[in-house]
Structure formats: structure tokens, C-alpha cells
Amino acid sequence: DAVEIVLPSGNKENFTVASSPLMFADTWQTGFYTFRSASREGRFAINLLDETESQILPRVNFNAAVKGGPESTGIAESGFSLWPVLLGIVLILLALELLLAFRQGIPTYPIMIRGVALAALVVALVNPRIFKSTNALDVILGVDLSRSVGQEGREKAQEVLQAARRFQRSETRTGLLTFARTPEWDSLPREQVPMSDFSARLDRDETDIQAALQAAVAQVGEGRQGKILLISDGNENRNETARVIPLLRAQDVSVWTLPVSLSRGRNEIYLSDLVLPRQVDSAEGFEIRSAIESLREAPARIRLLRDGSLHAEQEIHLKAGTNPVIFHDSLRERGNHTYELLVESPDDTLAENNLLQGVVEVKGPPRVLLLSAQKESQRVISRVLQVQGYAVVESAADAHPLSLSELSAYDLLVLDNVPAFQLTHAKMETIEKYVRDLGGGLLVIGGSQSYGAGGYFRTPLERIIPVDMRPPARISTSPAAWAPARRAAPSSISPKPRRSPPPTL
Numbered sequence: 001d002a003v004e005i006v007l008p009s010g011n012k013e014n015f016t017v018a019s020s021p022l023m024f025a026d027t028w029q030t031g032f033y034t035f036r037s038a039s040r041e042g043r044f045a046i047n048l049l050d051e052t053e054s055q056i057l058p059r060v061n062f063n064a065a066v067k068g069g070p071e072s073t074g075i076a077e078s079g080f081s082l083w084p085v086l087l088g089i090v091l092i093l094l095a096l097e098l099l100l101a102f103r104q105g106i107p108t109y110p111i112m113i114r115g116v117a118l119a120a121l122v123v124a125l126v127n128p129r130i131f132k133s134t135n136a137l138d139v140i141l142g143v144d145l146s147r148s149v150g151q152e153g154r155e156k157a158q159e160v161l162q163a164a165r166r167f168q169r170s171e172t173r174t175g176l177l178t179f180a181r182t183p184e185w186d187s188l189p190r191e192q193v194p195m196s197d198f199s200a201r202l203d204r205d206e207t208d209i210q211a212a213l214q215a216a217v218a219q220v221g222e223g224r225q226g227k228i229l230l231i232s233d234g235n236e237n238r239n240e241t242a243r244v245i246p247l248l249r250a251q252d253v254s255v256w257t258l259p260v261s262l263s264r265g266r267n268e269i270y271l272s273d274l275v276l277p278r279q280v281d282s283a284e285g286f287e288i289r290s291a292i293e294s295l296r297e298a299p300a301r302i303r304l305l306r307d308g309s310l311h312a313e314q315e316i317h318l319k320a321g322t323n324p325v326i327f328h329d330s331l332r333e334r335g336n337h338t339y340e341l342l343v344e345s346p347d348d349t350l351a352e353n354n355l356l357q358g359v360v361e362v363k364g365p366p367r368v369l370l371l372s373a374q375k376e377s378q379r380v381i382s383r384v385l386q387v388q389g390y391a392v393v394e395s396a397a398d399a400h401p402l403s404l405s406e407l408s409a410y411d412l413l414v415l416d417n418v419p420a421f422q423l424t425h426a427k428m429e430t431i432e433k434y435v436r437d438l439g440g441g442l443l444v445i446g447g448s449q450s451y452g453a454g455g456y457f458r459t460p461l462e463r464i465i466p467v468d469m470r471p472p473a474r475i476s477t478s479p480a481a482w483a484p485a486r487r488a489a490p491s492s493i494s495p496k497p498r499r500s501p502p503p504t505l
Contacts, residue, residue, distance in 0.1 A: 002014060002015070002016055002038070003015045003016075003017055003036070003037045003038065004035070004036045005024060005033060005034070005035045006033065006034040006035075006036075007029055007031075007033060008024075008030065008031025008032055008033065008046075009029055012267050013103060013380065013401075017037075020468035021164060022199045023183070023215050023218060024216070025238075025499065026211070027214075028210075028239050028240075028243070029046070030046060031045070031046065032044075032045050033045070033046060041185070047448060053078070058502060065172055074222060082407070084245045090118060091454050092268055094111065094114065094118070095113055098111050100454045107201055120471075128469060135169075135171040136171050136172075136223065136224040136229065137169075137171060137172045137173070137176065137224060137225045137226075137227065137486040138172075138173050138189045138219070138220045138221055138224045138225065138226050138227070138229075139172060139173070139174050139175070139189075139227050139229065140162070140165075140174075140175040140176075140177055140185075140189060140216040140219065140220070140226070140227070140228050140229070141157060141161070141174065141175065141176050141177065141229050141230055141231070142177045142178075142179060142212050142213070142216055142229065142230045142231065142232070143157040143177070143178050143179070143198065143231045143232075144179060144180070144207060144209075144230075144232035144233065144260075144309065145178050145179065145180050145198060145200065145202055145204060146180040146181075146204050146205075146206070146207040146235075147204045147205065147350070147352045147353070148207070148233055148235050148350070149232065149233050149260055150262045150350065150352075153231050153233075153260045154198045154230070156231050157176075157196075157231050158257070158259050159228065160231070161176075161193055161194070161195070161196075164193045165193045168192075168193055170191065172189075172191075172217070173189040173190055173191055173221070173224075174189060174190065174191075174192075174193045174194065175187055175188055175189035175190070175194070175216070175219060176194045176196055176210070177212060177215060177216055177372070178196075178198060178200045178202065179207075179208065179209075179211065179215075180202040180203055180204045180205075180206065180208075181202065181203035181204070181205065181207070181208055181209060181238060182202065182203065182208065182211060182432055183208070183211050183212045183215040184200050184202060185215070185218075185219075186198075186200065189219055189220075189221065191274040206237050206238045207232070207235060207236045207237055207238060208236065208238040208239050208242050209230070209232060209234075209236045209239075209241045210236070210238075210239040210240060210241050210243055211239065212230075213228065213230075213241065213247075213248065213255065214244055214247065216253075217244075217247055217248065217251050217253050220251065220253060225252075226251060226252070226253035226254075227253065227254050227255075227256065228253060228254070228255045228256065229255075229256045229257075229258060230255055230256065230257045230258070231257075231258045231260060232259070232260065233259060234255070234259060235255075241396045265296065266349045266433070267295050267296050267298055267347045267348065267349065267364075268293075268294075268295050268348065268349050269292065269293065269294045269295075269298060269300060269318065269343060269345045269347065269348040269349075269354065270291055270292070270293050270341070270343075270350065270354060271291070271293075271341060271343055271353065271354060271355065271356045272288060272291045272292070272293045272322070273289075273291040273356075274288075274289075274290045274339075274341055274356040274357070274358050275288070275289040275290070275358075276288055276339060276358040276359070277360060278360070278361065279360070279361045279363060280330075280331065280360060280361070280362055280363070281362070281363050281364075282331070282332050282333075282334065282362055282363065282364045282365055283330055283331075283332050284330060284331075285328060285329070285330045286328075286329065286330065286360070287326055287327070287329040288296075288304065288326065288328070288329060288341075288358075289324065289325075289326055289340060290302075290324070290325045290326075290327075290356070291322050291323065291325070292318060292323040292326055292343055293321070293322055293323075294318040294319070294320060294321070294323065294345075294457070295320060296320045296347075297317065297318060297319055297320055298317075298318050298345050298346075298347035298348075299315070299316075299317055299318070299345060299346070299347070300315075300316055300317075300318050300343055300344065300345040300348075301313065301314070301315055301316075301344045301345070302314045302315075302316060302325055302341070302342070302343050303341070303343075303344070304339065304340070304341055304342075305328050305339065305340040305341075305342070306329070306337060306338070306339055306477045307337055307338055308338070308340075311327075311329065311339075312327050312329075316406065318345070318493060324497035329359065329361045330379070332362070332364075333362060333364075334364030335361070335362060335364075336359050336361050336362075337359070337360050337361075337362060338357065338358075338359055339353070339357065339358045339359070339360065340355060340356070340357050341356050341357075341358075342354060342355050348425055364391070365389050365390060365391045366389075366390050366391065366411040366412060367390075367391045367393065367409065367410045367411050367412075368385055368390045368391065368406070368410060368411065368412045368413075368414060369393050369395065369400075369410045369412070369413050369414070370382055370385070370391045370392055370393065370394045370395070370414045370416060371395055371396070371397040371400060371413070371414065371415050371416065371418055372394065372396075372397070372414075372415075372416035372417065372418065373396075373397060373416070373417050373418050373419060373422065381414065381416050382394055385414075390412070393410070396422075397415070397418045397423055398422040398423075400437050401422075402427040402430050402431065403430065404430050404433055404434060404438075407430065407431070407434040407440060408434070408438055408440070410440065410441060411439060411440070411441060412440070412441035412442070412444050413431065413434065413441065413443070414442075414443045414444075414445065415442075415443070415444045415445065416445045416447075417445060417446070417447030420456045420459060420461075425459070428459050428460040428461045429460045430461065431464075431505070432460040432461070432463060432464050435464050436464065442464065442465070444465055445463075445466075456469045457469040470471060
């Protein structure tokens with residue numbers, strides 16, 4: 001059966017019920033939790049204080065009708081206990097009856113019997129209880145299997161289990177709980193002391209002592225004393241143990257601790273930081289910074305692996321505290337490259353914290369997709385881009401599919417004198433999405449078949465480039481006059497000739 005739990009923050013967590021009851025320990029948020037399964041649904045509240053305040057059932061009858069006018073709604077009613085007055089009246093009546101019996105010589109034993117009955121009734125109303133010690137005991141052994149504890153915690157647990165077998169009693173049940181990030185029962189409380197090799201598969205990078213204590217308290221039998229023996233170094237990095245203290249007090253469960261630590265009295269060397277650039281260009285130099293922590297001075301060897309191969313190695317002498325280490329490198333091959341930094345020292349205790357990894361992405365040269373209608377011998381722009389360091393991929397405009405997934409692999413799209421009929425309307429819409437949504441670059445080179453002459457008027461390409469594809473309807477010129485002039489050749493000018501008089505006869 002599957003169970004869905006909705007946290008107060010709104011997040012949801014799904015669980016598969018493998019056993020009953022289901023243990024849910026991630027109750028670090030204060031508020032209302034909702035659980036749903038195929039068979040039931042309900043809510044519960046967590047305030048991390050006590051069970052009484054977590055009770056979410058209504059304590060006041062909100063549906064009761066309020067009688068009276070507005071003037072009576074602000075009056076608070078206070079109750080008055082009548083049983084002391086009534087008890088006093090009964091005692092007075094018994095004393096009066098006893099006095100009359102003495103005066104009249106009536107036997108007093110019926111009055112005595114009634115007095116004893118009344119006293120028994122009063123004691124019954126008080127509800128007294130007689131407590132007796134019980135020998136029934138549930139001892140739960142909680143073993144921390146996180147990396148900070150190591151093998152020493154397992155060895156201590158084995159010693160405790162062997163001692164428990166020697167002093168085993170019939171009234172005592174013993175349970176074994178292992179934990180790291182989450183608790184896991186190795187053996188529920190039973191009369192026989194459990195055996196274990198502590199091979200549970202747990203996430204050992206974190207420690208949650210609070211969840212372990214909550215799981216242990218939940219398995220203490222009713223009417224039995226509960227005691228928890230916690231074997232841990234106390235270094236928790238998930239939740240807080242202080243939150244479970246009210247639950248331990250309410251259930252009257254005591255917790256004993258057996259501290260263990262791998263580094264007690266010994267040196268501990270570990271890598272605390274590895275800083276790598278997330279992305280670099282091809283042949284770009286960068287630094288690899290790391291920090292090594294040591295409790296005292298010690299010699300150490302540092303190895304830097306790149307893609308599984310040894311890249312650099314140093315012999316250093318560590319000081320007490322933080323020791324910075326810097327490497328330099330550059331990459332040319334495009335793609336992701338993995339770096340591993342390893343520190344080794346004969347004075348170290350834990351080897352699990354001596355390795356850190358990181359990934360660097362090499363962008364490589366910018367990739368350009370060149371679509372051209374020119375012949376290959378006339379593609380000057382391709383040679384120019386290659387000289388500038390671009391990786392150019394050439395293709396014919398009508399042959400390339402121009403899908404958005406393929407365009408996303410390029411940094412720049414170049415259209416070199418490409419007419420619109422070689423690009424379908426769908427391809428031009430893809431180019432528009434590539435520029436607008438993915439932030440890709442677009443370079444349109446003009447020519448006899450480009451822009452307005454290429455048929456791009458009212459197309460998606462016109463919307464993304466600052467060019468008006470429609471030629472202007474009028475050509476405006478500045479007002480001016482022009483008249484041709486020709487220089488005349490020089491000539492002689494003579495006066496108009498006179499008419500000669502007619503001859504005389």
C-alpha cells in the first residue's frame with residue numbers, strides 16, 4: 001500500500017508500506033500534516049512540545065447556539081464546583097444523626113456503616129492508584145553506522161550484544177536499531193538477544209539521531225520499561241536531538257550513551273573544499289582551489305586526477321588548521337571534464353573524507369551555422385569567420401532542416417544572401433524562436449537575393465531584424481533647379497545695312 005504525506009510547507013512525500021506501523025520521522029516542521037492512502041485519510045499536528053498541545057480535536061462546541069442579545073455576548077460564564085458543599089452537608093447530616101442516636105440510646109453501628117460507605121465513595125471518586133514496580137524491560141540498542149563512526153561503532157555494539165547474552169533475563173527484551181540518515185530495524189525487541197553483522201545499506205553521509213530515538217520509543221511495549229543505549233559520536237547533521245526530549249520524558253524512556261569516535265586522540269585529515277570554474281573557453285587557463293583540514297602537523301601527498309588520469313602531484317607538510325592548495329590547468333577539448341582531488345597521509349584516521357570531485361565544462365570555439373546561396377568559391381564570409389577562430393558548419397539553406405534542437409547547438413546563425421523561397425515559413429518561425437527564446441545570434445548578409453529583394457516582406461524574419469523589407473513608395477529629394485548651359489563661340493557684330501537709294505534715270 002502507498003501512503004502520501006503532505007507536509008505543512010505543502011511538499012509531498014510518498015512511502016510504500018512494508019510493515020505496520022509505518023514510521024515517519026521527518027516531523028521537523030511545525031503545523032498540520034495530512035496522510036492519504038487507499039483505505040484511509042487523516043490529519044495530525046506537530047508542535048514539537050508535548051502530546052496535549054498537539055491534540056487537534058476541538059475542545060469547545062463551536063456549533064452551540066449563542067442565546068441572548070448583543071449585550072450578552074461579551075459576558076463570560078464561570079463554573080462553580082458544588083461537590084464540596086454537598087459533601088459538607090452529608091457530613092453534617094451524619095453528625096446530627098449520630099448525636100440524636102446518642103441522646104435517644106439508639107444503636108450507632110448503622111450510622112457507622114453508612115459513614116464507612118460514604119468514605120469509600122469519596123475515595124473512589126478520587127480514583128486512587130497503587131503502583132508497583134515491574135521487571136518487564138525493553139532495551140533497544142541504537143548503533144550509528146555513519147561514516148564518522150566507522151568500524152569502532154560496530155565493534156562496540158558487538159561487545160554490548162555479547163555482554164547482553166551473558167546476563168540475559170526472561171523479563172527483558174532486546175532490540176537492535178541501526179541508523180545513519182534514516183533508521184532501520186535490524187531486529188525488533190524480543191526475548192532472544194539478536195545477532196547482526198551490521199551490513200544494512202544506509203546512506204552514511206548524514207546522521208539523524210532524532211529519527212533513531214523516535215523509532216526506538218515507538219517500539220517500547222505497553223506496560224514495560226524502556227531503555228535506549230545509543231552508540232554514536234553525537235555528530236548529527238540532520239534534525240535536532242533536543243526535539244525528541246519531551247517525547248522521551250512523556251514515555252518515561254531513559255537514554256544511555258556510549259560515545260565512540262574514530263579520531264579520538266588521533267589526527268584527522270580531510271578535504272573541506274574544492275573550487276572549480278563551472279565553464280571555461282577552449283585553451284583558457286583557470287585555477288583549481290582546494291582546502292585541506294588537519295588537527296595537527298602532518299606530512300601529506302596530494303594527487304589531482306583529470307578524467308581518471310594523474311595530472312599533478314605534490315608533497316606538502318600540513319599545518320594544524322586549514323591548508324590551501326592551488327593547481328593551474330587549461331583544456332582544449334570540448335565537453336565535460338572530471339577532476340578528482342585525493343589527499344593521503346600516514347597520520348590520517350578516516351579515508352572516506354579524503355576525496356572530492358568536480359566537473360568543468362569546456363565550451364570550445366563558438367559554433368556557427370552558415371547558410372548561403374553563393375557558390376562555394378564565392379563564400380568569403382566562411383573563411384573570414386574561420387580566421388577569427390569560429391568553428392563554421394556550412395550548409396545549403398534549402399537542404400538544412402533548421403529544427404530548434406539543432407539550432408540550439410550553435411552560437412550564431414549566418415544567412416548569406418539567402419532568398420526567402422529557400423526558407424519555408426516554418427523554418428523562419430524556428431529562426432525567430434532561436435533568437436527570441438534561446439538567445440542565439442543571427443547575422444543576415446545582404447545581396448541581390450536578400451532583404452526586400454529576397455521576398456522577406458511580412459515574414460517572421462522581418463520581425464527580428466532592424467530592417468524594413470518594403471521599399472519606400474516615394475523618393476523625397478531636396479528642392480533644386482538644374483539648367484544646362486552652353487558657351488557660345490565669339491563672333492563679330494555689325495550694324496544693320498542701309499537700303500541704297502534707287503538709281504536715277
